[in-house]
Amino acid sequence: MDNQNKLAFDGGWQYAPAPESTDHITIDGQYGLFIGGDFVAPESGKYFESINPATEEVLSSVASASSADVDSAVKAARKAYNGPWSKMKAAERGKYIYRIARILQERAREFATIESLDGGKPIRESRDIDIPLAAAHFFYYAGWADKLEYAFPGKRPVSLGVAGQIIPWNFPLLMAAWKIAPALACGNTVVLKPAETTPLTALKLAEVVRDAGLPDGVVNIITGAGETGAAIVNHDDVDKVAFTGSTGVGRIIQRALAGTNKKYTLELGGKAANVIFADAAIDQAVEGIVNGIFFNQGHVCCAGSRLIVQESVADEVVQKLKDRMETLIVGDPLDKNTDIGAINSASQLETIESYLRLGQEEGAEMHQSSRDIPTTGYWCRPTIFTGVSQSNRIVQEEIFGPVLAIQTFRTLDEGLSKANNTPYGLSGGVWTDKGSKIFKMTQKIRAGVIWANTFNKFDPTSPFGGYKESGVGREGGMHGLGAYLRLEG
Amino acid sequence: MTLTVVPDSSLLPDLSKVSQVDEVGVNERAARFQTRSIKKESKIEALHMILSMIDLTTLEGQDTSGKVSQLCQKAIHLHNTLPNLPHVAAVCVYPTMVGVAKKALGDHKINVASVATAFPSGMAPRHIKLEETRLAVEEGADEIDMVISRGAFLQGEYGLVFDEIAAVKEACGEAHLKVILETGELGTLDRVRRASVLAMHAGADFIKTSTGKIQPAATLPVTLVMLQAIRDYFYDTGRMVGMKPAGGISTAKLAVHYLVMLRETLGNAWMTPEWYRFGASSLANDVLMQLQKQATGVYQSADYFSKD
Known part of the structure; x- marks a missing residue:
């Protein structure tokens, strides 16, 4: 679905820079x-x-x-x-x-x-x-x-x-x-x-x-x-x-x-599946996808780097996700309004970029936000891949960057099988309005941490760790x- | 873009198919907007925008012609010591005060909005609601703020509520119709979303949170759910519907957060008085106080700003 009724997020009222001051810190030479x-x-x-x-x-x-x-x-x-x-x-x-x-x-x-x-x-x-x-x-x-x-x-x-x-x-x-x-x-x-x-x-x-x-x-x-x-x-x-x-x-x-x-x-490492059912609260699920993969530039071992979405809502989810990506501010990490900061190192940026090339070579469709990014330093726009297959390396391997691979499923069993078809098992997410489905999925996804209707929530009282690799x-x-x-x- | 064809209830969508709302997620997202830090020129721009979006409101049993006239003067002359201020979008009054407001505003491009349909409860027979609407329009109202029949909505009589909105829309003629959901009486965000969808399909030009007579009135989470409903309706139909949070927004800081939420949910096209309003009585003066502070570096006491 390519909807021509588009929202516009460029131009207009902009947020002035609001950088945190560095006067109060000392770093020795x-x-x-x-x-x-x-x-x-x-x-x-x-x-x-x-x-x-x-x-x-x-x-x-x-x-x-x-x-x-x-x-x-x-x-x-x-x-x-x-x-x-x-x-x-x-x-x-x-x-x-x-x-x-x-x-x-x-x-x-x-x-x-x-x-x-x-x-x-x-x-x-x-x-x-x-x-x-x-x-x-x-x-x-x-x-x-x-x-x-x-x-x-x-x-x-x-x-x-x-x-x-x-x-x-x-x-x-x-x-x-x-x-x-x-x-x-x-x-x-x-x-x-x-x-x-x-x-x-x-x-x-x-x-x-x-x-x-x-x-x-x-x-x-x-x-x-x-x-x-x-x-x-x-x-x-x-x-x-x-x-x-x-x-x-x-x-x-x-x-x-x-x-x-x-x-x-x-x-x-991890390659967590974020599984979205058609009966989920879609707008909140989209937020969960964003928190899952774009939190900390995607440098998160438990990042929700695979989106597995039920096909009847897939177009809607992708459209909303694309619009949401336009509102993510990539830039100065010290600016209080920044949503996505700098990639941690030149070598990590290189790794991420090699996966962006690989994904396209594998035949997936890449979409990035159109917002400006700074010219010095290491930066990567929030990125999603659609039309990916389970056999693609961008689906199987940990990228450790703001890069999401999107797949669809029809039945719960298919979604579950896709979620588990990975050498990793650190985390996972399930989005549905139905409690029974939450229990069914969370019992069967083989991962150390599974979030239901939320993602990337941490607390000292909660154990954290992985299965498999x-x-x-x-x-x-x-x-x-x-x-x-x-x-x- | 006002609808020219009056919808009939065959256009009422199946509200059980409307997307679910997860309250925890909505609250989290709403809180996130409040972490945006709006400073310097972007703050001044926002404060001006807020003033231009205000429906300056007085809806009291003790309203007099004198008070309404004064409020209209305030609408025109927000604070003459500050240069280049915009005027508010509209003055919002009871139907009996429409004539007074219209006269007081003269040729100024400030709309007169009138509540109607047995505001705030909506507890009157339909023919009376329609009659009241027509009267307000005849008196010169440019905008009608109607209330939905919450009782009927909560009982699941969606067709009835739909028809009533459509009928009021017809009675409005050229006047714009804002539909007040009174979200404080709907109980859940799921119902807020469904009521929003219903109102838009029935022909609302704007959807509005509250009468201001019931607590809670407008909140960021409720407004977010309504904005998301507007966005989905726009995706589906291409028709833009306006949004008006009303009641409880009395500080500039909070109003800026509403603008942040608007910008990041519907984008720039909605960021004008044509598509977004604040229903408020005391917000304007707090915004003026902030603008004065930006201009002079110091806060002035409330006594330096005219109440109405």
């Missing part, structure tokens, strides 16, 4: 490694730059940790574990975590601004979602610190020791919170490595940890690229590895850990405690 309670220079003397993906300007340079640095970080963590931390009363441990949560809340504006500068995500999201949710995770797990026996009745929960944690660039501070909060609450100490392109909020978190007065070495934050991560994973004195990132790297880690005593959780283990909620404990007796 250079950051060392946070080991044993202090920032120290890397053994190699090597540093690398972190840039603002919206402007390509250098924000700071950060230390590149070698395996010797990893070793001293693990030693510091072990010393802190053997020393004060594992012997401390659990309620005391909880107090420190509460303190981190409160300082994060107090400094929320600063963290949000730095998160958007370093990673390219819109300030609206870092301000309203990333930072508040990160604080909420610390609050939530702080409460568990002295109540662990109640989480596992009849068992004696024992901390593991040193946790090595490697986090991605899409939600830098939030992922650090997901990892550090439960680890500390369960009595472990940590060595955390933020992603190469987004180290700044993790380093700022190191300041918070110091200001909160945590004993030296309980939290160590070291920066570096893949080799640094590998050194953490392979270190003999690490008891637990927590990784969030690509399925490819996850496989390497799992292989490296096979046959060792280390516990691990892997949070990997989307990973192993659960983070968040009570389930998240189990990943950092050994249960005895």
